[in-house]
Amino acid sequence: MVSFALHGVGVSAGVAIGRAQLVSHATLEVAHYAVATKQVPAEIERFELAVKEVQRELETLHAAMTSGDVPGEFGAFLDVHWMILNDPTLSEAPKKIIAEQHCNAEWALTQQMGVLVEQFEQIEDSYLRERKNDVVQVGERVLKRLMGRPGTLPVTKAEEQTILVAHDLSPADVIQFKHHHYGAFLTDLGGVTSHTAIVARSLNVPAVVATHNARQLIRDGELLIVDGTNHVVIVNPDRAVLSEYRLKQNELDIARQKLKRLRTKPAETIDGVRVELQANIELPDDLEQALENGATGVGLFRSEFLFLNRAGLPSEDEQFEAYRAVADGMDGKPVTIRTFDLGADKHKEGLDGLARVAPNPALGLRAVRFCLAEPRLFLTQLRAILRASHYGNVQILVPMLASASEIDQTLAMLAQAKETLREQGVPFNSRVAVGGMIEIPAAVLAMDAFLKRLDFLSIGTNDLIQYTLAVDRADEAVSHLYDPLHPAVMRLLSLAIGTAKKAKVSIAVCGEMAGDPLLTRLLLGMGLTNFSMHPAHLLNVKQRVLQSDVSAAKPIVDRIRRAGEPRKVLALIEKLNA
Numbered sequence: 001m002v003s004f005a006l007h008g009v010g011v012s013a014g015v016a017i018g019r020a021q022l023v024s025h026a027t028l029e030v031a032h033y034a035v036a037t038k039q040v041p042a043e044i045e046r047f048e049l050a051v052k053e054v055q056r057e058l059e060t061l062h063a064a065m066t067s068g069d070v071p072g073e074f075g076a077f078l079d080v081h082w083m084i085l086n087d088p089t090l091s092e093a094p095k096k097i098i099a100e101q102h103c104n105a106e107w108a109l110t111q112q113m114g115v116l117v118e119q120f121e122q123i124e125d126s127y128l129r130e131r132k133n134d135v136v137q138v139g140e141r142v143l144k145r146l147m148g149r150p151g152t153l154p155v156t157k158a159e160e161q162t163i164l165v166a167h168d169l170s171p172a173d174v175i176q177f178k179h180h181h182y183g184a185f186l187t188d189l190g191g192v193t194s195h196t197a198i199v200a201r202s203l204n205v206p207a208v209v210a211t212h213n214a215r216q217l218i219r220d221g222e223l224l225i226v227d228g229t230n231h232v233v234i235v236n237p238d239r240a241v242l243s244e245y246r247l248k249q250n251e252l253d254i255a256r257q258k259l260k261r262l263r264t265k266p267a268e269t270i271d272g273v274r275v276e277l278q279a280n281i282e283l284p285d286d287l288e289q290a291l292e293n294g295a296t297g298v299g300l301f302r303s304e305f306l307f308l309n310r311a312g313l314p315s316e317d318e319q320f321e322a323y324r325a326v327a328d329g330m331d332g333k334p335v336t337i338r339t340f341d342l343g344a345d346k347h348k349e350g351l352d353g354l355a356r357v358a359p360n361p362a363l364g365l366r367a368v369r370f371c372l373a374e375p376r377l378f379l380t381q382l383r384a385i386l387r388a389s390h391y392g393n394v395q396i397l398v399p400m401l402a403s404a405s406e407i408d409q410t411l412a413m414l415a416q417a418k419e420t421l422r423e424q425g426v427p428f429n430s431r432v433a434v435g436g437m438i439e440i441p442a443a444v445l446a447m448d449a450f451l452k453r454l455d456f457l458s459i460g461t462n463d464l465i466q467y468t469l470a471v472d473r474a475d476e477a478v479s480h481l482y483d484p485l486h487p488a489v490m491r492l493l494s495l496a497i498g499t500a501k502k503a504k505v506s507i508a509v510c511g512e513m514a515g516d517p518l519l520t521r522l523l524l525g526m527g528l529t530n531f532s533m534h535p536a537h538l539l540n541v542k543q544r545v546l547q548s549d550v551s552a553a554k555p556i557v558d559r560i561r562r563a564g565e566p567r568k569v570l571a572l573i574e575k576l577n578a
């Protein structure tokens with residue numbers, strides 16, 4: 001087997017060694033795997049059967065036509081499909097590919113469809129050229145049949161980990177994989193702070209995104225090494241590379257065990273600055289990992305994940321139970337529940353249709369904008385959170401605020417939710433703290449309105465960077481422009497933290513920057529004392545806090561704030577971490 005390496009962007013560090021499992025979330029994405037020599041005839045038979053089934057399907061359609069009043073051109077169209085299906089280029093050529101390449105039938109057919117489409121595209125006559133769509137449609141009919149009757153996948157040994165390889169994954173897909181215990185994730189698309197990458201990180205497994213064509217080049221069952229730290233994937237590694245990586249994996253395990261000793265140690269810098277290290281969670285189950293890693297609170301509960309992967313919406317009671325479970329579990333420590341942030345890359349079928357068809361979803365009806373446009377849903381969630389506030393130290397966080405009027409409307413809705421509960425005699429904390437996320441440059445530059453109206457603030461650097469630099473965080477085509485260390489980002493962050501501190505309003509950072517130990521001193525030097533991040537990063541960041549001296553960092557951070565050149569910022573960050 002040929003050994004080769006693929007490069008991408010490591011979005012979750014660590015090393016995993018295991019067998020590839022190709023998945024698709026688009027129904028017609030096609031798996032590619034090797035078929036053992038003795039199974040080739042069975043694979044060819046599987047293809048023949050699928051073609052026969054489609055023949056019958058077309059015959060049934062034709063028969064139905066003669067009985068009903070279907071337009072005549074539909075008959076002609078079925079005839080064309082019949083001819084295409086029975087042409088040897090579609091019904092015979094794939095069999096030859098299976099036999100020659102020992103690959104699965106779906107893959108053989110897809111390859112042949114590619115060849116045919118290309119031939120059609122060369123045709124001058126525009127009518128004939130258009131027939132390529134018919135070829136695709138017929139091919140897809142056969143593919144669907146094949147997928148309904150999957151072939152035999154190579155068996156993975158029980159002790160080997162499985163590595164998921166996909167073209168793209170939505171946050172909803174990844175959250176589903178929480179229960180599957182994959183050893184690593186690999187995708188063709190994706191950016192560092194796409195929600196997909198964030199969720200992969202929360203699973204605490206290595207992940208490499210933006211590999212461009214991993215899904216095409218890797219076959220099911222192939223041995224892979226995923227090195228999330230060095231942004232590389234090695235396919236079919238040789239013995240020497242494999243043993244080197246096994247050694248590396250051991251070293252990482254030992255280092256991880258050592259870090260665990262810091263779990264109960266308070267996070268305090270060398271010069272005595274006490275720091276809060278809180279956890280970002282997506283679902284109540286994540287609490288366990290947060291507590292294992294010594295979180296002093298939940299700084300961000302991304303409540304929208306309760307809305308994904310399900311039919312219908314979670315009821316008020318269901319939401320209440322989820323929020324109460326977290327409040328209970330944290331035993332008096334702060335639990336910051338963010339009101340749902342749907343839209344942009346997190347979709348809920350039938351709910352955010354408006355946001356999805358928007359010309360630019362990231363600038364559209366997302367987060368609080370969506371909540372204010374759907375007051376019934378928003379009120380339901382606010383009541384559920386308020387009810388949970390009776391059972392722990394709950395606070396409410398509102399995402400993507402840009403203007404004072406949005407805060408006023410949100411507070412008015414909260415007052416309405418409180419009134420309803422009062423009338424019903426349901427207990428809640430009437431003084432529940434309400435905070436706002438600082439994710440849009442406008443919020444930093446006009447923070448007065450936020451400081452006056454809200455109890456606390458939390459900077460969502462993932463979005464703040466996206467909106468400052470006008471770079472879609474989920475689009476790998478522009479991921480090279482997504483730069484957390486851009487001088488403009490440095491200035492906005494420093495301004496936000498400084499302004500809140502001056503006004504004596506608590507401010508946290510809950511974006512991905514908070515979980516990067518290379519940026520811990522930068523944020524400490526800006527005056528930040530409240531960090532919220534994925535539980536997997538808590539102990540690494542704590543170790544960094546314990547090794548830092550804020551008074552020594554401050555003068556360098558002041559220079560970073562003044563630096564206009566990216567190179568200068570980088571050099572100063574290096575100095576900070578020396």
Ligand code: PEP
Nearest residue numbers: 460461462463510511512
């Ligand atoms: C952020 O934008 O930094 C943030 C924490 O929120 P999310 O990543 O869920 O948009």
Ligand code: MG
Nearest residue numbers: 439460462463
């Ligand atoms: Mg955000």
